[in-house]
Amino acid sequence: MLGVRAARLRSAELEELIRRDPRGFRISTGDRPTGRLHLGHYFGTLHNRVRLQNLGVELFVVVADYQVLTDRDVADRLAEHVEELVLDYLAVGVDPARSTIFAHSAVPALNQLLLPFLSLVSVAELSRNPTVKDEIAHSRRSAVSGLMFTYPAHQAADILFCKANLVPVGQDQLPHLELSRVVARRLNNRYGGGRAVLPEPEALLSAAPLLLGTDGAKMSKSRGNAIALAAGADETARLIRGARTDAERHITYAPATRPEVSSLVLLTALCLGRDPRQVADDIGGAGASALKAAATEAVNEHLAPMRARRAMYAEDRGHVRRVLREGGERANAIAETTLREVRAAMGTLY
CATH class of the missing domain: 1.10.240.10 (Tyrosyl-Transfer RNA Synthetase)
Known part of the structure; x- marks a missing residue:
């Protein structure tokens, strides 16, 4: 895995390459629908997504609805949270005519990639992932759902289903992205026969500013210390x-x-x-x-x-649902192609 300094140097090179040929890059990113997005999200990630989209980079934005099924409070109002998240995307300038906005649950082929991907990583690798450890620490539950352990492999599917070659991340997310790179590398080595079935995505480190919440702690939806983009x-x-x-x-x-x-x-x-x-x-x-x-x-x-x-x-929730439906159809068509290529490499096309 690249160190932070090396990742920053590489990110500067990538920014120059994007400037020269934005169509040479495909980005995958997204959020879990756990509540309205806030100023920390906007200046941390959303602003950068729109910038890259407007430069001409192909952008895929996943609404990770399957990844919130472990949270009972959120799961009970999932449709509402998903629509609110899409409204925030549209409001900040993510354009569904140029970018693909879709939900996990609408892309069966993406989720089917999860099974072979899980076969390529160990339980130890999943359990020591920083995001998994943080989720477990904050879950406040006596038992941890098996779904929670699949988060890193599921994120690998989010990235690799469309063969994204670039992922915008903060430096604390580098270990998470590394597992996606490991999955691609191991699948290529085991089944590729000398060719790259899947790309190893690179990190595009953002110089995301750290905005504190109104209580002086990290701005967070769960802490109630954030200023939502939708706030009046x-x-x-x-x-x-x-x-x-x-x-x-x-x-x-x-x-x-x-x-x-x-x-x-x-x-x-x-x-x-x-x-x-x-x-x-x-x-x-x-x-x-x-x-x-x-x-x-x-x-x-x-x-x-x-x-x-x-x-x-x-005012037009039907439009929001159309954005998701059309984005899901587009994402699933791409995911089906990737899944077929993976199955062909594995020898499971019968």
Whole structure:
């Protein structure tokens, strides 16, 4: 597995290659439908997906509905959560005419790849995967579902079904992507006969900014400390007014020593397209109240067009379902081709 430094250097090379020939790349990414997406998601991943789509890269976005069946609270309202997630995608600019949005459950051929993929990895490799360990730690359950252990192999299927050769990730997700590379490598070695049946996808490391939640902890849907993309202007103002700061009046951008204040400064700067140090200098001695007012105005102005698009799409839930249905059909056609190639390599086409 590439170290973080090597992955960053390679990502810089990949960005240049994308600029020269975006059609040479196919990206797979996605989210689990556990609630509305928030500003952390937007600046962390969604903005980058739209950027790559607009450059001309082929984008596949999976709504990982099968991966939330372990969460009873979410699974009981799954259809609602899936539609809300798609509304967020459409609102930020993921275009179903240029990108493929689909749900796990609508692509049988993708899920059938899971079985041979599981045969290529050990229980130990699955159980020590960082995402699996984190999910188990946060599940608060006495027994862990077998489905939870399949997450890394299922993600490999999400990536490899369409032969994606690039996956945008944060550095903490490098070990997760590595299992997808391992699956492709082992399948090629065992069944490929000297040819690559599946590509080994590369990581495109994003310089995703770290935005803290309103309580000073990591922004998270489950912690209730996030500002949802769908939140109204008044709700956004209320949440930012209640955000944690510190006792020092003069505003500076110092993430290491003033994380809460710096996160609000960064959020403001991201929305304005400015340098966070300049934003902090402009506010200076005006204090936290001025910072929160500036953050509220910047966020609401930045999100206004997205919220308007979301409201428009929300009026036509039939359109949302069509996006999923058509995306599922497109994804399944590709997955069936890949599955047939995998079965042919394995000698199971009877």
